[in-house]
Amino acid sequence: xxxxKRDHQGKITNVYHQYIEEGLEEVHHEDPExxxxxxxxxxxxxxxxxxxxxxLALARVMEDLIEILIEKGVIYFTDFPAGAQKKxxxxxxxxxxxxYVDNLFGPSDDEQYVEDGDDGESFL
Numbered sequence: 001x002x003x004x005k006r007d008h009q010g011k012i013t014n015v016y017h018q019y020i021e022e023g024l025e026e027v028h029h030e031d032p033e034x035x036x037x038x039x040x041x042x043x044x045x046x047x048x049x050x051x052x053x054x055x056l057a058l059a060r061v062m063e064d065l066i067e068i069l070i071e072k073g074v075i076y077f078t079d080f081p082a083g084a085q086k087k088x089x090x091x092x093x094x095x096x097x098x099x100y101v102d103n104l105f106g107p108s109d110d111e112q113y114v115e116d117g118d119d120g121e122s123f124l
Contacts, residue, residue: 001026002034012037063091 003024005014012033016024027034040046066088069075077085 002029003027004034004037063088 003016003019003026004012005016005021005024007013015034015037019026066075070077077088080088
């Protein structure tokens with residue numbers, strides 16, 4: 001079980017694997033306060049989470065960029081290696097499925113559809 005050190009307000013300030021000094025309190029490893037402390041202060045984990053979120057956002061930008069370049073005829077889908085084509089088709093399929101599900105429920109109370117006069121498409 002882990003041991004914690006608390007400040008004068010009772011908040012966890014340090015966590016130890018063993019009892020190494022007086023004044024430490026033994027807590028269960030699933031203690032919500034301990035979990036919150038570890039999630040909130042573990043710099044490596046926080047940075048890793050931020051990096052993953054950044055990578056996902058950039059991946060979406062790259063998907064959109066590729067779609068634009070293909071639509072404009074700058075590159076062709078067949079220019080990509082077979083593995084990349086397979087991944088792009090899979091992502092395109094997933095995005096269409098999610099869009100279909102979202103459309104089933106219609107816009108929320110905050111959103112309104114605006115119809116584009118050129119081709120009749122609706123936008124949020």
